[in-house]
Amino acid sequence: MERIPILKMGEFLLVTIQVDMHDRLALTLQDDLTEMIVKNRTHGVLIDISALEVVDSFIGRMLGNIASMSRVLDAATVVVGMQPAVAITLVELGLSLPGVRTALNVEKGMELLRGSLTATNGHARRQG
Amino acid sequence: MKGTSSRLAEIIAKHEQDLLAQWIKEQTSAVTQRPDLMSEAELREQSRALLNGIRNAVQRGRLDDITGSEWESVRELLDEVSRGRARTGFSPTETAMFVFSLKQPLFSRLRAEIREPEALADELWTASVLLDKLGLYTTEVSQKSREEVILRQQQDMLELSTPVVELWDGVLALPLIGTLDSARTQVVMENLLQKIVQTGAGIAIVDITGVPTVDTLVAQHLLKTVAAARLMGADCIISGIRPQIAQTIVHLGVDLGTVTTKATLAAAFVVALERSGATISKGR
Structure with missing residues (x-):
């Protein structure tokens, strides 16, 4: 069965969506990602959707859901590389993904994650 | 109809200079003339070219249809005149009056030349219809050129007003x-x-x-x-x-x-x- 690969990059997980997301694939990704977060004790997830050119309301909602689930599992999620057309579509659909952090590209997303992790880690270390 | 149309052509050809002089006099004295927007020399040139064009077209016949190929040069001339005038700020009426003002000198010339009342009425009618069509044509062209201006400005506005x-x-x-x-x-x-x-x-x-x-x-x-x-x-x-x-x-x-x-x-x-x-x- 087709699956979206989830790569472990250091302390983060990187999900690169390179194919057209169909509903089944999105559901599988949701399962796999939550599994991986728990297994690897990850605190940061990057979802790269730069190759995604078509979204519908379901995929939009799935993106939001995946981000929320990761947050519940204490992993910060950043969606990166959204295409202008996709952004406009999501906004027109009324799905502005509140609560999901975004960045222009993987590099900036990584920076953002690092920033937020050092902030929390530093805090923990000082506490400990 | 053939006989009458050749009569009109003949009259125009015979008295072209006369007609032109009277026509220009007519135009310069009219209230719709705009000396502020156009020089007399330019007006003279436009009038001469149009009268010349009308004469040529009339000689070749077809007085009832100005969409034919005989009238092509006249149409082109009117296109140019109307567009130019619309751009410089003439109103459509003022532009149309350019053509309509030819009626007065032409009609008086026809009256002087043709003695038989029936033939005169026919000629007047033909000439009147012809000039009406040409006048309306200028109105249509100036309207169209203004619409083009509006459309272009609309697009310009859309692009100009959204720079990043x-x-x-x-x-x-x-x-x-x-x-x-x-x-x-x-x-x-x-x-x-x-x-x-x-x-x-x-x-x-x-x-x-x-x-x-x-x-x-x-x-x-x-x-x-x-x-x-x-x-x-x-x-x-x-x-x-x-x-x-x-x-x-x-x-x-x-x-x-x-x-x-x-x-x-x-x-x-x-x-x-x-x-x-x-x-x-x-x-x-």
Whole structure:
């Protein structure tokens, strides 16, 4: 069965969506990602959707859901590389993904994650 | 009909200089003549060319249909004249009068030349219909050329009024001028997002100093733009909110949510610089 690969990059997980997301694939990704977060004790997830050119309301909602689930599992999620057309579509659909952090590209997303992790880690270390 | 039409042609050909002189006199004395927009020499030249063209066309026949190939040179001439006049500010009436004013000299000439009342009436009718058609043609052309101007200006406005400028490394500004409707929001949004991708900017300042009124719809359009930019990973700051606009926004109960708002573009720029890690210091 087709699956979206989830790569472990250091302390983060990187999900690169390179194919057209169909509903089944999105559901599988949701399962796999939550599994991986728990297994690897990850605190940061990057979802790269730069190759995604078509979204519908379901995929939009799935993106939001995946981000929320990761947050519940204490992993910060950043969606990166959204295409202008996709952004406009999501906004027109009324799905502005509140609560999901975004960045222009993987590099900036990584920076953002690092920033937020050092902030929390530093805090923990000082506490400990 | 053949006989009468050749008669008209013959009369025009015979008295061309006379007709022209009278016609120009007629035009220069008319109230619809605009010496402020057009010199007499130019008028003389246009009149000469048109009369010449009409003579040629009439000689070749077909007085009842000016869409034929015989009239092509006349149509081209009228096209040029009407467009030129519309551009310099003549009203359609004034342009049409250019053609209609030929009636007076032509009719008096016909009356002098043709003795038989029946034939005269026929000739007058033919000439009148012909000149009416030519006059209406000028009106149509000047109307059309004005419509073209309007259309072009509309497009210009749409493009001119939505520039995205780069203020600093990673800081974009979007000065909005004019009312925001759905079509413009679409253009604005596309331009902004495209520019974000191009420059990799992390902060965009949407300046609404030039937006005359903000109602719920405009506010919604603004929020959409902000949301789309955020999805792309860029923060938006809305600036240039005038006092009345602030009052309207609150009275309408528009919720600008978590969007940072600033009164002036300068204030927004300072915030943007701070967020992008730059420090500002005043030199001595």
